[in-house]
Amino acid sequence: MGLFKKKNQQAEPEEQKDTGIEIKKAVLEKLNEKLNGTVYDDCIIMPKGYTIDVQVGRQQEAEGIKMLQIIFIVKNDEFDEPLIEPIDSQGKSEDEAAQMAADMFYGAVWHPLDQAMSKKNPVHISVDYLRQHYDFDMYCQSVVRIGVKEKQPVMLMNYIKTDLPKYLGSKKYYWVRIYLAKYQDKQVCEVRVNGSVCTELSKRFQPYIDGWDAEENFISEKQYAIFVQRGEDECPFKKEVVMEGAQQCIAEMVKISNRDEYIAMTKKLEEDTTARLAEDISDSAQADALGRSIASEIRIFIPEILAKLTLGYTEGDSLFLLEGEGDDQQSIEFKKTQLRSYFYLQQAILEYLGTRPEQDDVTRIVTNSVAFREMRNVMDKAKEQNKQVDPAELYVPGTSYKIGVDGYKVW
Numbered sequence: 001m002g003l004f005k006k007k008n009q010q011a012e013p014e015e016q017k018d019t020g021i022e023i024k025k026a027v028l029e030k031l032n033e034k035l036n037g038t039v040y041d042d043c044i045i046m047p048k049g050y051t052i053d054v055q056v057g058r059q060q061e062a063e064g065i066k067m068l069q070i071i072f073i074v075k076n077d078e079f080d081e082p083l084i085e086p087i088d089s090q091g092k093s094e095d096e097a098a099q100m101a102a103d104m105f106y107g108a109v110w111h112p113l114d115q116a117m118s119k120k121n122p123v124h125i126s127v128d129y130l131r132q133h134y135d136f137d138m139y140c141q142s143v144v145r146i147g148v149k150e151k152q153p154v155m156l157m158n159y160i161k162t163d164l165p166k167y168l169g170s171k172k173y174y175w176v177r178i179y180l181a182k183y184q185d186k187q188v189c190e191v192r193v194n195g196s197v198c199t200e201l202s203k204r205f206q207p208y209i210d211g212w213d214a215e216e217n218f219i220s221e222k223q224y225a226i227f228v229q230r231g232e233d234e235c236p237f238k239k240e241v242v243m244e245g246a247q248q249c250i251a252e253m254v255k256i257s258n259r260d261e262y263i264a265m266t267k268k269l270e271e272d273t274t275a276r277l278a279e280d281i282s283d284s285a286q287a288d289a290l291g292r293s294i295a296s297e298i299r300i301f302i303p304e305i306l307a308k309l310t311l312g313y314t315e316g317d318s319l320f321l322l323e324g325e326g327d328d329q330q331s332i333e334f335k336k337t338q339l340r341s342y343f344y345l346q347q348a349i350l351e352y353l354g355t356r357p358e359q360d361d362v363t364r365i366v367t368n369s370v371a372f373r374e375m376r377n378v379m380d381k382a383k384e385q386n387k388q389v390d391p392a393e394l395y396v397p398g399t400s401y402k403i404g405v406d407g408y409k410v411w
Helices: 019-035 094-118 199-203 206-210 239-253 259-278 284-311 340-353 359-366 370-384
Strands: 038-040 043-045 051-062 065-075 083-091 123-129 132-140 144-146 173-183 186-193 219-229 314-323 330-335 395-401
Touching: 019 038, 019 043, 019 051, 019 065, 019 094, 065 094, 083 094, 094 132, 094 144, 094 219, 173 206, 186 199, 186 206, 199 314, 239 259, 239 284, 239 340, 239 359, 259 284, 284 340, 284 359, 284 370, 284 395, 370 395
Parallel strands: 314 395
Antiparallel strands: 038 043, 043 051, 051 065, 065 083, 123 132, 132 219, 144 219, 173 186, 173 219, 314 330
16 A cells, blocks of 8 residues: 655645534534424424424634534424524534534423423413414423532523513414523623514513622523413414515615605505505405504514614513594504514515615615614704714614504514
């Protein structure tokens, strides 16, 4: 066997392994050892329509320790959006870090999902808002903890259990993720409902995490709860109707230069949204009323959400529906998570920002925002007093909106 190549021969390049692919494969294999599903097409297929995909995020190494970010994506036909769970893991090897990621996902996320599938130990949650009633079953797993010593586990969900019904709407599934982490002067205190951060719920945990001693070690606690509506999802429109309307609205709003053009855009959006709905709704009156309602939500919330995302002020979890006229008008508070179109629109705007639009185009849309106009007034008044206000210091409780359609219903 020749151990040396001749000088005039090029050394054959070693085959480079894609570490991301290898890590993904390892995580899927280790997770499937617990799930006993079927690994197919780079994901795990489970009973009742569940699929689990994995993406590899950050890969770092420090002092001989491998650190990985693994993103788990769970899908189901009855989910309104995928459940996405990022997990940071570590180990002396990539294999050990992959094992930790699989263990943490299994304990934190899959356990309550498995309970939901088998309807094991449900807790009944009753939801009432805007003249509507829904019944949910809650499935909750134990707290997953890292770095916690000599402290009995606390059911984190109990801190917000009385508030949670205020965040559930008409969807079939909701999931709540509580994640608390602290190391020295850095901390994360976050509650998400279906992936969206809820500012007011997150604040409830501040006194709890303030009591942690994390000067020497990183400490974290995480808990998931799954909520399954006992009835079927009866929403009469599909997500695509809102997404297509949002894309249409964004494209038109960047062209608007006067009130007449805005009114024309509004009318066209109502007509096109109604036409999309009519493909699935045979009752023309229902399609028309729903089309005008959804079109109104689209044109109202697109500038508000875009303003929040681009200007950086803090916004509360609430929406305020205005009903009635004049002295009889009342403002009814509910949560953004209870209006399903709100997060469809947020997704559409994030996709729009991902195209890196011109600043002038973004500004044209944002100037239609009530929050933007109020913020500008505050900043102008501060300027008159030789003061400077950072938008990040401002807090907006939520958006007030009015829908001029008889029988308007929040879906």
